[in-house]
Amino acid sequence: MRSPSPRSPSPNSSSTEDALLHGQFTDWSAGGSSGGSSGGSSSGADSGPSSPAGSLSLPSSPSSCTYALTLTCTHIHVQRICPRPGKEGRVVLPLSELAGCNCPRVPAPPLFVLYWYPMGRRRRGVAKRRQVRAYLAESRAEAEKWNTAVQCLLRGIDISVYTEFNKSLLPRPRRLLLLVNPFSGRGLAMQWCQTHILPMISEANISYNLIQTERQNHARELIREISLHEWDGIVIVSGDGLLHEVINGLMDRPDWEQAIKTPVGILPCGSGNALAGSVNYYAGYDMCLREPLLINCCFVLCRGGVRPMDLVSVTTSPPPPSASSDQNGRPSSPKRLFSFLSVAWGFVSDVDIESERYRGLGSARFTLGTLVRLASLRSYKGRLSYLPPGGANSTPDVPLQTPHRPLSRSITEGLEGYCRMPIHRTCSDMGLSEQRSLQKGDREREREERQRERMRRRGRTRGGGVVRASSLAEDRERELEAEERMEGISSADSNGRLESNEEEEEDDSTRNVTEEEYDVDEGKEVEERMEGMSRSSTESSERLDSERNENISTNEEGENERWNGVDRARNLREDNSADEGREEEEEAYSNPDQRKTLRKNSAPSSQIATAFFSRPIGADSEQEVETPAYEREDKDLNGTFFHRNAFPVDPARERALTISSPFRRSRFSLSKPKTSVDQNQKSSVSKPRPLSLLQQSNSNSLPPKFPPLSLALSPSPPSSPSNMGLPSSTSSSSFAFDLVQPGRLLKPRPPVTSPVDPPPQDDLLPPLDQPLPTRDWVTIEGDFVLVLAIYQSHLGADLLAAPHAKFDDGLIHLTFVRAGISRATLLRLFLAMERGTHLSLTSPYVSHVSARAFRLQPLSPRGTLTVDGELVPYGPLQAQIHPSMARVIVGDSGVKITRF
Numbered sequence: 080m081r082s083p084s085p086r087s088p089s090p091n092s093s094s095t096e097d098a099l100l101h102g103q104f105t106d107w108s109a110g111g112s113s114g115g116s117s118g119g120s121s122s123g124a125d126s127g128p129s130s131p132a133g134s135l136s137l138p139s140s141p142s143s144c145t146y147a148l149t150l151t152c153t154h155i156h157v158q159r160i161c162p163r164p165g166k167e168g169r170v171v172l173p174l175s176e177l178a179g180c181n182c183p184r185v186p187a188p189p190l191f192v193l194y195w196y197p198m199g200r201r202r203r204g205v206a207k208r209r210q211v212r213a214y215l216a217e218s219r220a221e222a223e224k225w226n227t228a229v230q231c232l233l234r235g236i237d238i239s240v241y242t243e244f245n246k247s248l249l250p251r252p253r254r255l256l257l258l259v260n261p262f263s264g265r266g267l268a269m270q271w272c273q274t275h276i277l278p279m280i281s282e283a284n285i286s287y288n289l290i291q292t293e294r295q296n297h298a299r300e301l302i303r304e305i306s307l308h309e310w311d312g313i314v315i316v317s318g319d320g321l322l323h324e325v326i327n328g329l330m331d332r333p334d335w336e337q338a339i340k341t342p343v344g345i346l347p348c349g350s351g352n353a354l355a356g357s358v359n360y361y362a363g364y365d366m367c368l369r370e371p372l373l374i375n376c377c378f379v380l381c382r383g384g385v386r387p388m389d390l391v392s393v394t395t396s397p398p399p400p401s402a403s404s405d406q407n408g409r410p411s412s413p414k415r416l417f418s419f420l421s422v423a424w425g426f427v428s429d430v431d432i433e434s435e436r437y438r439g440l441g442s443a444r445f446t447l448g449t450l451v452r453l454a455s456l457r458s459y460k461g462r463l464s465y466l467p468p469g470g471a472n473s474t475p476d477v478p479l480q481t482p483h484r485p486l487s488r489s490i491t492e493g494l495e496g497y498c499r500m501p502i503h504r505t506c507s508d509m510g511l512s513e514q515r516s517l518q519k520g521d522r523e524r525e526r527e528e529r530q531r532e533r534m535r536r537r538g539r540t541r542g543g544g545v546v547r548a549s550s551l552a553e554d555r556e557r558e559l560e561a562e563e564r565m566e567g568i569s570s571a572d573s574n575g576r577l578e579s580n581e582e583e584e585e586d587d588s589t590r591n592v593t594e595e596e597y598d599v600d601e602g603k604e605v606e607e608r609m610e611g612m613s614r615s616s617t618e619s620s621e622r623l624d625s626e627r628n629e630n631i632s633t634n635e636e637g638e639n640e641r642w643n644g645v646d647r648a649r650n651l652r653e654d655n656s657a658d659e660g661r662e663e664e665e666e667a668y669s670n671p672d673q674r675k676t677l678r679k680n681s682a683p684s685s686q687i688a689t690a691f692f693s694r695p696i697g698a699d700s701e702q703e704v705e706t707p708a709y710e711r712e713d714k715d716l717n718g719t720f721f722h723r724n725a726f727p728v729d730p731a732r733e734r735a736l737t738i739s740s741p742f743r744r745s746r747f748s749l750s751k752p753k754t755s756v757d758q759n760q761k762s763s764v765s766k767p768r769p770l771s772l773l774q775q776s777n778s779n780s781l782p783p784k785f786p787p788l789s790l791a792l793s794p795s796p797p798s799s800p801s802n803m804g805l806p807s808s809t810s811s812s813s814f815a816f817d818l819v820q821p822g823r824l825l826k827p828r829p830p831v832t833s834p835v836d837p838p839p840q841d842d843l844l845p846p847l848d849q850p851l852p853t854r855d856w857v858t859i860e861g862d863f864v865l866v867l868a869i870y871q872s873h874l875g876a877d878l879l880a881a882p883h884a885k886f887d888d889g890l891i892h893l894t895f896v897r898a899g900i901s902r903a904t905l906l907r908l909f910l911a912m913e914r915g916t917h918l919s920l921t922s923p924y925v926s927h928v929s930a931r932a933f934r935l936q937p938l939s940p941r942g943t944l945t946v947d948g949e950l951v952p953y954g955p956l957q958a959q960i961h962p963s964m965a966r967v968i969v970g971d972s973g974v975k976i977t978r979f
């Protein structure tokens with residue numbers, strides 16, 4: 080083989096277009112014929128990798144085509160020499176699309192093999208496709224020289240035309256620890272390892288050790304103990320839940336500060352795959368799901384760029400007394416954990432947890448869950464406080480990104496539903512399903528009280544009052560009325576005359592007909608879309624039902640026993656509404672033992688969907704107007720005990736909105752906080768052990784049905800008073816807030832820090848049982864449909880919840896939706912979230928703000944709270960961002976990346 084000299088390079092070559100290598104090769108293709116293909120042979124196009132790892136698929140024989148290859152810093156130029164080049168005789172292959180290359184050992188011929196993943200058209204959109212290109216070199220030395228040069232470029236090693244290429248230039252192969260949850264998502268993780276992940280990782284010359292997790296918290300325990308310096312990265316082959324375990328395992332370690340800098344990566348095999356969605360987004364790829372998403376993320380992993388990632392330290396309430404008290408019966412402390420994705424309360428967490436029973440549907444479980452939850456829309460009383468970016472405590476070294484809206488506008492516009500409405504309107508309009516559990520006497524009293532309140536309001540505003548949602552169109556109409564009222568108020572504000580509000584209200588009755596028609600049409604359109612979704616969900620759920628029936632017959636005995644639990648839960652309160660019965664079922668569902676049962680036996684999703692669409696939505700709104708009875712001590716969804724009579728309605732609290740409202744008096748005791756040391760942390764003190772002592776490596780852990788894989792080169796806050804979880808009956812006065820007008824200066828207090836939390840300290844937050852600093856904090860109290868705090872762009876692989884979020888922007892992106900929003904608007908919000916356009920959706924009930932810390936105090940006695948999609952004890956919770964604390968593998972398309 081002739082090896083032509085490179086094109087006259089400059090001595091200090093730095094241009095990306097300068098040729099580093101130039102050579103002539105023979106095409107090596109299956110069947111010995113290239114068929115005149117341009118750029119050499121390619122195999123495996125249009126498909127993902129499918130060969131077992133280690134036995135890389137190669138074409139089988141040389142063809143008669145010869146090619147001249149030129150390597151530059153960014154591309155490989157392939158020019159066909161023989162047969163004579165036609166129109167398509169030249170191809171330029173960008174190195175950015177290369178996952179790896181290799182030079183197979185003897186006795187294989189001297190081949191130089193490239194593994195390309197260019198973008199290609201798929202049935203839905205564009206996604207990466209695999210192509211293998213193999214070229215026969217004249218000698219093994221030549222093939223190895225090319226292989227070394229390309230690998231140097233892929234690993235970011237500086238080379239020039241004068242570089243002597245030999246293997247010693249290359250750093251050792253990267254080593255990854257792959258943790259696989261075989262049950263994540265639809266249970267395909269091991270299969271996808273075999274067909275996609277391991278072949279691709281081998282092509283990129285990455286060594287790996289694969290471990291299947293065996294139970295919940297297995298990964299956390301493992302990560303706490305292994306010797307981390309042996310690994311260049313820890314990669315989760317699962318959903319976000321397993322990464323949550325890994326992050327917390329790293330933070331449990333005594334050497335957490337260094338440990339948390341270990342790059343973590345994600346190969347999506349779960350059902351939500353939010354972080355994978357963010358990685359895919361920032362790599363510049365189209366939104367996709369399932370295998371295309373997996374291939375994109377795997378490619379990103381092979382490229383190896385690492386970026387800093389913010390973590391959020393979350394302090395949750397202590398677990399339920401029975402589970403949390405220590406040996407002396409003392410209640411345990413609030414729990415601290417680290418989150419990389421989100422904290423959710425209300426609609427989002429309800430859907431996440433309740434849709435567990437449709438897990439077999441994969442990501443479609445969230446669609447079905449959303450429809451079911453929309454059908455029985457709930458609201459929750461609560462108080463949300465947050466510290467906007469740029470507050471007094473802002474440290475100069477924290478890289479803060481401009482929030483989506485300037486802070487002042489966030490308050491006046493984002494919260495317009497609060498700020499511009501007369502305060503008395505903001506909470507009493509919104510009585511939804513949290514007000515269902517009243518006992519009869521209380522219901523009467525409450526109804527009278529509400530009636531009086533309504534009359535008072537009518538007297539003042541001539542309209543409004545509680546409007547029951549009975550259909551999507553009605554919902555929308557109601558919302559429009561609110562919008563119009565606010566517009567009225569806004570114009571009144573600008574004219575300095577609030578009285579004009581009344582005129583606006585009167586105008587409501589003679590509203591423009593065209594607008595009404597539009598609303599009805601819009602309502603219909605949304606209903607049609609929902610019906611479409613319901614149909615597809617129904618089909619899938621029928622499949623699930625048949626599986627479920629099989630399971631039921633084999634497990635009948637155990638099931639009966641568990642069902643008794645559900646029945647007991649159902650019968651607990653005879654006088655409760657049907658909807659409440661459902662809540663009881665959910666309560667039973669929260670019990671881990673019963674959860675499995677319910678997953679098998681819960682009402683078929685087809686029935687749920689049918690019930691939703693056949694029943695007028697007003698049916699549940701009938702229940703919604705009932706008011707809560709806080710009468711009995713009971714257990715909430717998470718098993719937390721609470722007092723039903725915990726918080727009698729306080730007129731002061733009814734005023735719903737408080738901006739910058741400090742606690743006048745803490746309802747928490749000021750007992751000295753105790754360090755929270757859980758079992759995990761205790762064991763974390765032990766010295767890290769080499770992995771081999773802990774775990775079998777992948778050859779043992781793969782299920783027998785898979786052919787043996789060519790194995791990796793595995794290298795050898797404060798104590799919590801008992802009333803902490805939820806408000807107690809003695810704490811009602813603690814809900815009194817100073818009503819502070821926006822802009823009024825509050826007396827600054829020195830920042831309160833928790834002296835006892837294990838590092839890193841949450842310097843923006845006092846202990847959970849102490850009041851927040853008054854300065855710079857914004858507090859909102861009222862009825863919420865959802866509160867979502869997210870710090871990645873995606874809430875699921877197909878939900879672009881915070882389009883401006885960056886991995887390391889130092890911000891928590893808060894979205895909250897107030898009660899009063901119509902189902903149609905809420906549905907539109909989630910549909911728009913698929914494209915990330917929801918921020919421009921204008922609804923007075925929806926707000927988006929940025930924060931550096933927040934505290935959430937649920938005031939409704941039951942509900943679900945999730946952190947990174949995992950259930951946490953229900954009760955007050957607070958969180959603070961720790962910028963750039965971890966590192967995530969994101970590929971090399973972004974700025975400021977380093978390689979692992």
Ligand SMILES: Nc1ncnc2c1ncn2[C@@H]1O[C@H](COP(=O)(O)OP(=O)(O)OP(=O)(O)O)[C@@H](O)[C@H]1O
Nearest residue numbers: 263264292293294317318319320321349350351352
């Ligand atoms: N072998 C195992 N058996 C049972 N549970 C496991 C196992 N390994 C991990 N888990 C737990 O399963 C839960 C769900 O896992 P994961 O989040 O990875 O999947 P997913 O819920 O399908 O995905 P996503 O969070 O993206 O929706 C996590 O809480 C994790 O701790």
